[in-house]
Amino acid sequence: MASTYRDRTSEFRSLTETLKKIGGATAPRNQPENAPATSQASSYSRSEFNRKASRIGLGIHETSQKIARLAQLAKKSSMFNDPMVEIQELTGLIKNDITALNSALSDLQNIQQMDMAEGNYSEDRSVHSTAVCDDLKGRLMGATKHLQDVLTARTENIKAHENRRQIFSKTAARENPFQHQPKPATEPPPWSNSSNASENLQETSGLPPNGAPAGNQLRRRLAVDNAPSQQMEMSLVQQVVPRQDNYAQSRVTALHNVESTITELSGIFTHLATMVAHQGELAIRIDDNMDESLANVEGAHSSLLRHLNRISSNRWLLIKIFGILILFLMIFIFFIA
Amino acid sequence: MKITALLVLKCPGEGSDPVILANALDVSHFGYFQRSSVKEFIVFVGRTVASRTPQGQRQSVQHEEYKVHAYNRNGLCALGFMDDHYPVRSAFSLLNKVLDEYQKSFGESWRNTQADSTQPWPYLNDALTKFQDPAEADKLMKIQKELDETKIVLHKTIDSVLARGEKLDSLVEKSSDLSAASQMFYKQAKKTNQCCTIL
Numbered sequence: 268m269a270s271t272y273r274d275r276t277s278e279f280r281s282l283t284e285t286l287k288k289i290g291g292a293t294a295p296r297n298q299p300e301n302a303p304a305t306s307q308a309s310s311y312s313r314s315e316f317n318r319k320a321s322r323i324g325l326g327i328h329e330t331s332q333k334i335a336r337l338a339q340l341a342k343k344s345s346m347f348n349d350p351m352v353e354i355q356e357l358t359g360l361i362k363n364d365i366t367a368l369n370s371a372l373s374d375l376q377n378i379q380q381m382d383m384a385e386g387n388y389s390e391d392r393s394v395h396s397t398a399v400c401d402d403l404k405g406r407l408m409g410a411t412k413h414l415q416d417v418l419t420a421r422t423e424n425i426k427a428h429e430n431r432r433q434i435f436s437k438t439a440a441r442e443n444p445f446q447h448q449p450k451p452a453t454e455p456p457p458w459s460n461s462s463n464a465s466e467n468l469q470e471t472s473g474l475p476p477n478g479a480p481a482g483n484q485l486r487r488r489l490a491v492d493n494a495p496s497q498q499m500e501m502s503l504v505q506q507v508v509p510r511q512d513n514y515a516q517s518r519v520t521a522l523h524n525v526e527s528t529i530t531e532l533s534g535i536f537t538h539l540a541t542m543v544a545h546q547g548e549l550a551i552r553i554d555d556n557m558d559e560s561l562a563n564v565e566g567a568h569s570s571l572l573r574h575l576n577r578i579s580s581n582r583w584l585l586i587k588i589f590g591i592l593i594l595f596l597m598i599f600i601f602f603i604a
Numbered sequence: 605m606k607i608t609a610l611l612v613l614k615c616p617g618e619g620s621d622p623v624i625l626a627n628a629l630d631v632s633h634f635g636y637f638q639r640s641s642v643k644e645f646i647v648f649v650g651r652t653v654a655s656r657t658p659q660g661q662r663q664s665v666q667h668e669e670y671k672v673h674a675y676n677r678n679g680l681c682a683l684g685f686m687d688d689h690y691p692v693r694s695a696f697s698l699l700n701k702v703l704d705e706y707q708k709s710f711g712e713s714w715r716n717t718q719a720d721s722t723q724p725w726p727y728l729n730d731a732l733t734k735f736q737d738p739a740e741a742d743k744l745m746k747i748q749k750e751l752d753e754t755k756i757v758l759h760k761t762i763d764s765v766l767a768r769g770e771k772l773d774s775l776v777e778k779s780s781d782l783s784a785a786s787q788m789f790y791k792q793a794k795k796t797n798q799c800c801t802i803l
Contacts, residue, residue, distance in 0.1 A: 556779035
């Protein structure tokens with residue numbers, strides 16, 4: 268806000284002074300005294316408007332910076348060390364800032380309305396203040412939109428991580444999670460992806476699925492950490508029970524995966540069936556078109572054949588043609604000669 | 605994904621040492637001179653782990669580069685020495701199967717043995733070779749693998765069906781063009797036929 272305007276108030280003031288001196292030499296002496304007072308008061312209120320506007324602009328700038336940092340965090344979060352808490356904090360902070368800025372902006376607008384109602388503001392001043400308000404509102408809306416985009420990107424990230432975690436939980440639990448196995452089944456078919464994208468995941472619902480695979484991971488890590496401590500019997504007894512759970516849990520998850528795979532397969536089969544049905548209809552249309560064109564061609568062929576026959580076998584036609592020619596010749600000769 | 609040894613032991617509780625009932629080892633990937641020491645090592649570690657596994661519990665212990673999975677069921681304990689890549693669940697299902705098989709074939713006679721039995725049990729040796737691949741041992745994994753393969757095949761099918769749809773589309777276009785052209789041809793032919801009948 269502060270970058271795009273030049274403060275020419277001093278010039279304006281000197282100009283008014285000179286104009287007054289030129290135009291109203293007989294102007295009452297108290298007017299210049301009032302004028303600075305009123306202009307001071309009006310400039311005071313006006314500069315209060317300006318001050319508020321500049322503060323709001325600064326707030327918006329800071330908030331957009333925070334949103335940019337949030338976007339960076341959301342983009343760079345990998346599967347295993349994502350700064351969940353920090354992101355949540357930052358998002359909450361940004362939301363608070365935005366609501367505060369919203370209320371401040373509405374206050375500013377109220378002030379502007381009040382000032383316009385009570386004082387006899389020039390048109391320029393009202394235009395200027397409305398322009399300032401609109402600019403601030405536009406900037407705030409841009410910032411909120413940016414925040415929305417960042418949040419959607421974050422939820423998509425969480426979903427992708429969730430998918431990858433599910434895939435890794437199917438295979439060996441001891442595999443290095445950072446190895447990206449070339450599993451061809453990870454390419455999601457477009458229809459299932461669209462059905463996934465249609466569910467509107469808020470970021471809060473992104474948190475519990477993040478907690479569940481984290482719990483899985485924790486159990487797996489517990490299983491790995493259990494092993495080296497075989498010397499102490501006490502700790503051994505304590506750790507055996509979660510191991511038992513781990514076995515059952517892993518069986519349960521494996522069964523769930525199998526079940527979901529089977530349902531996916533059934534969906535794929537239904538899709539296949541619909542597509543083949545549609546294409547069957549296409550085939551019928553092609554067939555009809557071909558029949559129609561065959562009939563047309565047959566009809567045209569037969570008529571041409573008749574034509575040919577008529578022309579080639581009609582001797583009487585020749586006699587008729589020659590008769591007409593000779594007739595014309597005779598009439599021609601008759602008229603000339 | 606390798607199983608190095610499978611053992612079945614009798615664990616009489618916390619008091620005495622477990623007694624080996626059956627034994628199957630695969631030490632072919634060690635050098636010839638290391639084999640006997642490796643066998644000793646496996647027997648010793650097996651006894652230790654089995655003695656420390658309470659009844660009715662499963663346990664996995666990491667020892668150097670092996671994982672030892674132990675399952676104690678009513679005093680009969682089955683152990684498996686596997687490497688780190690072998691999935692835990694398949695390991696335990698394999699141990700389950702071994703125990704069931706042992707109980708089926710030997711009944712309750714093992715409760716009376718006091719010394720390590722040295723007769724080889726062919727089932728255990730067969731199991732060792734057969735279940736080197738974890739998919740064999742664990743039905744769930746096999747099913748999952750087959751389902752994944754089926755899914756891949758279906759994806760390919762759907763792609764080819766989509767291509768077929770496109771081709772059918774182009775065929776529809778061409779056939780409709782053909783029928784329009786033939787209609788024009790028919791009309792023209794009729795027209796040329798109509799006019800010359802008078803003459």
